[in-house]
Amino acid sequence: MKAANKFLVDLRVALVQLNPQIGRVHETTARARSLLNQYKAALDNKKDNRPPDLIVFPEFALTGYNFTSREHILPYTSKTEQSDSFKFAQDVAKQFHCYTVIGYPESETETKETLYNSAVVVSPTGEMVFNYRKSFLYFTEDNWGCKENPRQFQNFPLTFKKRATRIGDKSDERHDITLKTSIGICMDLSPYKFEAPFNDFEFSSYNVDNNIELIICPMAWLHSTSITKQDTDMDEKGSNEIPKKLATIAQNLQNQNLPLTGSEGDFQIDLDQANITTRLSKSSPDINHEYTELSKPDMTNVNYWMLRFLPFLHLNVRYYWWQEKVLTDVFSELKRKTYMGASSTKAWEFSGKNAVLLLANRCGVEDGNTLFAGSSGIYKFNGNEDFSGEELQKDDNSRLDSTNPSVELYGNLGKGKEGIIMRDITFEVER
Template sequence: MSIRLLVKLRVALVQLNPQVGRLEQNIARTWSLLRKFQEKLQPAQTGEKMTTPTPDLMVFPEFALTGYSFHSKEHISSFVHKTKESPSFHFAQQVSKMFSCYTVIGYPERHEKEGKVLLYNSALVVSPKGELVFNYRKSFLYDTEYEWDCEENPNGFETFSLTFPGKGQTPTGDKIDVTLKTSIGICMDLSPYKFEAPFNLFEFASFNLENRSELMICPMAWLHSSSITKMDKYTEEEKLEKMAALEDNLKRQSLPIFGSQNDFQLDLDNSNTPRTMSRDGPDVDPTYGKLEEPDMTNVNYWILRFLPFIDLNIREEWYKQGIIKKLLSREQSDLLGSTYMGASARAAWEFANCNAILLLTNRCGVEDGTTVYAGSSGVYKFNGSMDPNESNIDSMNGSVALLGNLGKGKEGIILRDLEFDVTR
């Protein structure tokens, strides 16, 4: 017989603006942010017990301490390390000890195999005791990773277990340990493979749905739409013009073109993010301004990439007509697993009545004078609720709770208390 457990977790996402080549400064600034955070959790008088419990899990961005934009193997060579020798691992151990929490952090990994050196874009997980419990390598690579010969994760997407002592509650109110099925997706893992695969495969979300993930952790360096990408398609003159326009805009926000603002945002109040339509919403502003507010264009896009986890009325129709059964049994459906857009041959919606948590920690700031990151780190709960009229595929969808987002342009920390159900 299965029972429903109520899980209560406290999570913190740490949004950073690391700059390539400035590891020391990036680490020092992150500590000053973490100390500010710790002061907020502790009562003013020293020696007293913490009034507010520390987080159970802290998540940092992709390449959180090194900066993201590396352009060659030589460029990245002094920043890649074996997992346990990485400054990011030692940093994560200190964070785990300081807050008695799990720590997830993105870092550049150097791995030796059969006399060959392989480079990966990875995220490591450290337990509250400071032990390495998992290391995930990015599966889907983005443009810059090809510049430094990054390898794809040979295992593809993966799940692993994270145990939270005493964080589960039985229907009779007993507190018990709970082990959550967890996965990590690093940034481009959320996109269609090489931007070439069919959008509707939703590879990462479908993998998680089919493997019954309960906790999805995404360290990211996701770009804001004001970034200047694909530089090779512009003439020298156009390039300079575009970069000057970007610099002008940053000046208006009082931001240096390089470097970090050191103006921290601490969001500890459990307030939700207002829902905003992708299109025509008066609050959706695609320009890089209002740095303390989330970039709702990207928030909506991320929710869309988790479409298998959100309620959609059309699935009932597909189910009645047996469309999914036919689609999944077709020979050419090699690309598909056992679900398509959240539907399966067995159920209109595989995720109905389930819960899952998405923790998405993105970096912010600018690199190279061209790449603007979207920040907006956020906490989401997919609640598996159904409404026969639901057709929204963005933050207006009632089956996803927007438990809070940081702004698009500031370093900071968002702390949230989660409550969700798992079946055991």
Template sequence: MKIATLQLDSKIRNVTTNIATADSILASSPPPPDLDLLVLPELAFTGYNYPSYDSIQPYLEPTTAGATTKWAIATATRLRCHVIVGYPEISTDIDEDRQPTTDGEPVHKRYNSTVTVSPTGEILANYRKSFLYYTDESWAAEGPAGFYCDSLGSLGKVGLGICMDINPYQFSAPWDKYEFATHVLSGGAKLIVMSMAWLTTLPKEEIKVLPGQPALETVGYWLQRFEPAIEASKSGEDITVVFSNRIGIEWNEVKELTTKTGQVIPLGDEVCYAGSSCAMRFSNGEVSILDMLGKGEEGLLLVDTDIPAKYALRLRERITTNEEEEDTS
């Protein structure tokens, strides 16, 4: 299977520019004619860091009918491949937790979503993020259907997730519950696709140094959250996990956010994204990385699951002390 991820430096509130950038990258680095899947980041064309319910309002898109979905349909039919891309969705569901507008109109629920389009332009799936990050909580509802795992055309059984989905729920669930990984594996997924807007704690000055080098601590963390998949691969069936993250910097318009539980989260002046989009393969309990992009590298990553991986990882045996360690070097 041939899979491409498009790692973007998305400019917040500039959908037209971001779409033009995506088109330019695909034109300058055209994927092969037998590409199976193209994956883009979370909120790929709108940008991610919206601090409030009102700030994202002008950029919401109707369910599988906005600018992002139209681009996905056009691109999927042109490249003859599946396309998965993130967007901010406004649905027809009534949000009972919100007061009607001043005109008496009901407020509709909003979701952080991905749309999946087939090579013929058919909408195959609209997944709504289940586990929300602090920023999402300011405007989005949790996806009511839970995690996604289903057949997606010629891709077979696929698990779909968005960024925070791989973390423990609200950072409070037990680390080893592995809610997302456990769910998609129980559904039989052999391909897991993650659209990301994953942050890094690296300062922007460090990101600018060797931008083509991945943020290995980020990739290592992602790997840890799929430990059940590594274990499941010992049964003899390979599992591939694709991460499509973004790069760049977005400014914080507010200095703190209050979570649904009342926790006040202090924010800095800006957020930086970790890039490092990659594809991992788990086979017979061993881990390899087919390929990956850098922490500040905008471009297209192409991998072929049928050829040897570029990187093999050595996993250290677990140490049963107060702390568990896993070597992802």
């Protein structure tokens, strides 16, 4: 039998966090350019000033997110290659000679009958490589008749030139490497329509089942203190929570001398590889759930995102399920390969593998009531099983979050500042 070839991949990746406001595409684009120029200057000052291999922008990165109707969004929609967002991504890709991913509102045709919430991948020479349409939609998308991706979750190959070495090869020869890549746009990470069982973990299971190595997530994810449709619905039933929540948002911003649409242009540029995020468990008393300390990540959401990637996290209980054959019936009915990361052939399907997660979220406030969580971050799931010697526990819920040792936190931007975070990541793939 031919021994598997293992390659060590090293990539330099950058995430851009923006606060776009509807109707201000030109201002946002100009600010993004100036942010990228500041980043370029900071990069040029580094000893290793190699440009990034990949830059990721948020969902609806330049247009703003909270569109209230079809009429409202139509002027911002275009076919992919005619879209201003695509053209901007082409400029960025060519400037840095790297892949660039950006979220934008797409119309399938010139006549604009069918609209999607999409993210396009542009090659270092400015070609369109892949266009992904959001599969799971959020309430806001209902306002303007967004269509679901008819193909649902998808993956595609992304080739990085000379970014890999063969493990065990003494020559240090560098190889091109093609990574199995997927895109998830924000709500794609949540249970379908918030109605599917939480434990289905649709998106992360898709990624485990398909051996995805690079997961790219452009997001417009809300902060937990934001007003949401659930609040509006409750308010109509007389809950009267909204005025209280609005007052808290306004007060928090006022305490930081920020207007409601503020936190623009005060950039945070983090190229410090050593600046890793401190793990904080979801039950830690040190977690700040409020919208304060805007240059620090919102660990409430970081923990929640990790939870949504549970199939990638080490969990003792899977070995118990395996030993006790707890899931035999589940697997006989399951239409996909894994359930909560366990498969019929392995206690933990992802064991021994690596995957990288790039989560580029927007920040800021829209309409004075919708607050986004920022905290864009770079993560590696290391598939490490060294912890399985631990006594089998039926309940290890305490580390279904950023404290799980099988996820490495390379760093996060703050919850409320525009900025760029860049990290060098190394991980193994098998070919």
